[in-house]
Amino acid sequence: MTSQLEKTILYAIALAAALAAPWLFPNFATQIAFLWMMVLFALTWDIMGGQMGYNSFGNIFFFGVGAYACAVVQRDSGLDYFTAFAVGMALAAVIGVAAAAILGSGMLGLRGHYFAIATLGLGIAGGEIASGWDYIGAGSGLETPLYPGEIGAREMFFAYLFFVLAVASFIVLTRLYAGRFGLAINAIRDDEDKAEAMGLHTTRYKTVAWCVSAFFLSLAGGAAGNMIGFIDPRDVAFAGVTFGVWMVLMAILGGKGTIWGPVIGAMIFHVTQELFWTYLLGWQRVALGLLIILIVVFFPLGILGWVRERWPELFDDTADEAGAVERRVGEP
Amino acid sequence: MDSLLILYDQPVRLLQIVVDGLLVGSIFALAAYGMALVWGVMNIINIAQGEFVMLGGFVALYVAEAGFSPLFGVPLAAVILYLVGWVLYRSVIFRVVDKDLFISILATFGLSILLQQLANQLFGADVRTAESGLETLVLLGGKLTVAEIKLAAFALALLLGGGLFTFLRHSRLGQAIRATAQNARAARIMGINTDRVYATTFALNAAICGAAGALVAMTWVVHPYLGLTYTVRAFMIVVVAGLGNLAAVIAAGLGLGAAENFAGFVLGAEYQAAFVFSLLVVILVWRNFRLGRQRRYLK
Amino acid sequence: MTGLLEVESLTKTFGGVVANDNVTLAVPEGAIVGLIGPNGSGKTTLFNSIVGYHPVDHGSIRFDGAEISALRVPEIARLGLVRTFQQTRIYGQMDCVRNMLISVPHAEEDLWTMFSPYPAETTERAGELLEFVGLYEKRYMRAGELSFGQQKLLEFAMALMNAPRLLLLDEPTAGINPTLINDLIDRLKRANAEIGITLFVIEHNMRVIMDLVEHVYCLAHGELLAGGAPQQVRQDPRVIEAYLGGQ
Numbered sequence: 084m085t086s087q088l089e090k091t092i093l094y095a096i097a098l099a100a101a102l103a104a105p106w107l108f109p110n111f112a113t114q115i116a117f118l119w120m121m122v123l124f125a126l127t128w129d130i131m132g133g134q135m136g137y138n139s140f141g142n143i144f145f146f147g148v149g150a151y152a153c154a155v156v157q158r159d160s161g162l163d164y165f166t167a168f169a170v171g172m173a174l175a176a177v178i179g180v181a182a183a184a185i186l187g188s189g190m191l192g193l194r195g196h197y198f199a200i201a202t203l204g205l206g207i208a209g210g211e212i213a214s215g216w217d218y219i220g221a222g223s224g225l226e227t228p229l230y231p232g233e234i235g236a237r238e239m240f241f242a243y244l245f246f247v248l249a250v251a252s253f254i255v256l257t258r259l260y261a262g263r264f265g266l267a268i269n270a271i272r273d274d275e276d277k278a279e280a281m282g283l284h285t286t287r288y289k290t291v292a293w294c295v296s297a298f299f300l301s302l303a304g305g306a307a308g309n310m311i312g313f314i315d316p317r318d319v320a321f322a323g324v325t326f327g328v329w330m331v332l333m334a335i336l337g338g339k340g341t342i343w344g345p346v347i348g349a350m351i352f353h354v355t356q357e358l359f360w361t362y363l364l365g366w367q368r369v370a371l372g373l374l375i376i377l378i379v380v381f382f383p384l385g386i387l388g389w390v391r392e393r394w395p396e397l398f399d400d401t402a403d404e405a406g407a408v409e410r411r412v413g414e415p
Numbered sequence: 416m417d418s419l420l421i422l423y424d425q426p427v428r429l430l431q432i433v434v435d436g437l438l439v440g441s442i443f444a445l446a447a448y449g450m451a452l453v454w455g456v457m458n459i460i461n462i463a464q465g466e467f468v469m470l471g472g473f474v475a476l477y478v479a480e481a482g483f484s485p486l487f488g489v490p491l492a493a494v495i496l497y498l499v500g501w502v503l504y505r506s507v508i509f510r511v512v513d514k515d516l517f518i519s520i521l522a523t524f525g526l527s528i529l530l531q532q533l534a535n536q537l538f539g540a541d542v543r544t545a546e547s548g549l550e551t552l553v554l555l556g557g558k559l560t561v562a563e564i565k566l567a568a569f570a571l572a573l574l575l576g577g578g579l580f581t582f583l584r585h586s587r588l589g590q591a592i593r594a595t596a597q598n599a600r601a602a603r604i605m606g607i608n609t610d611r612v613y614a615t616t617f618a619l620n621a622a623i624c625g626a627a628g629a630l631v632a633m634t635w636v637v638h639p640y641l642g643l644t645y646t647v648r649a650f651m652i653v654v655v656a657g658l659g660n661l662a663a664v665i666a667a668g669l670g671l672g673a674a675e676n677f678a679g680f681v682l683g684a685e686y687q688a689a690f691v692f693s694l695l696v697v698i699l700v701w702r703n704f705r706l707g708r709q710r711r712y713l714k
Numbered sequence: 715m716t717g718l719l720e721v722e723s724l725t726k727t728f729g730g731v732v733a734n735d736n737v738t739l740a741v742p743e744g745a746i747v748g749l750i751g752p753n754g755s756g757k758t759t760l761f762n763s764i765v766g767y768h769p770v771d772h773g774s775i776r777f778d779g780a781e782i783s784a785l786r787v788p789e790i791a792r793l794g795l796v797r798t799f800q801q802t803r804i805y806g807q808m809d810c811v812r813n814m815l816i817s818v819p820h821a822e823e824d825l826w827t828m829f830s831p832y833p834a835e836t837t838e839r840a841g842e843l844l845e846f847v848g849l850y851e852k853r854y855m856r857a858g859e860l861s862f863g864q865q866k867l868l869e870f871a872m873a874l875m876n877a878p879r880l881l882l883l884d885e886p887t888a889g890i891n892p893t894l895i896n897d898l899i900d901r902l903k904r905a906n907a908e909i910g911i912t913l914f915v916i917e918h919n920m921r922v923i924m925d926l927v928e929h930v931y932c933l934a935h936g937e938l939l940a941g942g943a944p945q946q947v948r949q950d951p952r953v954i955e956a957y958l959g960g961q
Contacts, residue, residue, distance in 0.1 A: 204647055208692035266812055270808070280797060280803075281816075285788065369533050376522055
């Protein structure tokens, strides 16, 4: 594709644009924050569904867990805002990863469709349990403390925070995909029986993949809870009908199983979603269901997947010696 | 755990809970039977199963609001949902029958969202009941109350299930369906139009769910977001009972109904849904664990 | 009898059908042993039982002295018992090199090595083995796009990459162009002689059996009919009847 130098320049430009955006368009800071949150959603879904072949309909569970964990720390710790927030985020990540490890030990032994439906149950169960648990506010939800700062500072803060989280998840995932880990989860996707027959520690890889997802999702939850100011168990924390569904849609739209696919899908979805909401209101959700069907049935490769099929040269999918460059797995 | 103490003091309450649970469980079993049918014949796990139930419920609701007895809603819902199922097969489902399971799960997932939100837009999010106007039976000297409508629903559910079973056993189309379930390729070679079989199976499933939904609307409530709990219940029952065993499906359905009702009583009504969804996870994990010890997987 | 692999009184039924009936055999270390029998005699079922693909009803399976009949597929594979599939299974979306890399032995892998890159020796070994089976020029091609015969060779190379002690091959020459079978037999022999892998091979092609194996077992109707040197077994009247006679 492009040379190393061209790539670096492109990355630098994109980075600069992303960093400047909230500063240039302060009125859109919250929208920008949500944009990066969507990117994170799509990426963390894709490692499971796209790269590993384990469609999870319940990733929102970790987002909700993170949101509540952080908010509870902020409510009960008595520390100042930023310290409490930092501690809360740390705890969110720890609990999220622990939840993934524990749940994963039981649920990741399930194959394909059983896993998908089990996670569906998990996501909803999270919302239902949270709605009844008084310690975290039950149906009334939980409030997060007010951001200490002038008007506009909070939006900027979260715009940059989500940017950092999204970029961090992107970097971590691309590094994983480039190495042994990526091969392993792709093998699990392509033929799990074969992978097992060759002695691969499939459960271990599956669990780690889910833990990585959970890590970023719970951090996103903690941040989102603070940005929105209020955590409702079913509409914000364990928002299966909105965020949970979007996670799936965005990754598939952009091209599941690719690195940039989920990013592109998230960006396109977020931008168009605003338009749809203005014109369609409640019908937007109907359209989303329809969109999932259309994409899954007619356009399963997604945008990037389709591009890859049409122009494989762009992706180094060369067929033989002549076009190939000696490559080592594990190098960036 | 005050509720457990209540049970200890008044054991007849336990009977009430169990009876109510069994009665509603028959409806769960019906939905599960349909799901098992589609799964066995077409290898599709229909995540929109609950939405068919929900739509059937709305049919009964509107029948009642139009002034008729919602009991007429049962056959009407069956007919309407049969058509809906047929249309859905011809437009969407037939494209995913031969694809891998991920695609069909994602497709029916999308369908579930579509139907759920469509219902929300068209019918509103309110929780409603289709009043049947039937009485409540009082038994055991006032200690046990059984709503007649629940008894009627129980009987109807069993009747419908039995009807479906007989149809599959004895009719030509039913035999064609069973043959396709066993070996689609062989069935095709024998001249069976498998595409027609698939369409009929899917439509039949929708009809059964629709009828079940009408029963639900009468005995309980209906609202646009009802679907997911029924999909999950049906799935759980099929996982526990297996694909081929109707008696097991009935038993599991009744058992689930009773268990759910019991949990609702002990944990509190607000946790009943949580119980259902958590139970799903527990059952799957437990089942897989048991099979794993014997070198097997849930497949 | 002793051997790297010992199967004793193994019985496996599916519903009412007895697929393996009281089978007892052994594969000595370093040997090349064959398994023949008419279609439906239970050969692949026997392999599946050995590698842990399904539970066995009765009997014992010992690998290097240890009982494995209750172990699961990945555990058995990590002990050094690997199999190839009759339908040839490879990772279609990845290129050949990646197929090879992911096939390294996993017994020693821990949480740390999961994230580290492959050492240079591993990539070199992958290249060597691809060369060994004649796929070096095609190494960056997507495995799904290889021809059937090439995929079989890739699967074989992947199995070698896994450095097993015992390799179960299910019909390795099926579907291969007859002119290329000699090459494959040669490679199998070399894998056995140079790398030291014990081979247990299901085959339908008698010529391959005669040329390749030192000892062969014959299954029919789930039972072990005969076992011995290829020449002997081939002339055993029961074996001849099993193949030619009514089923």
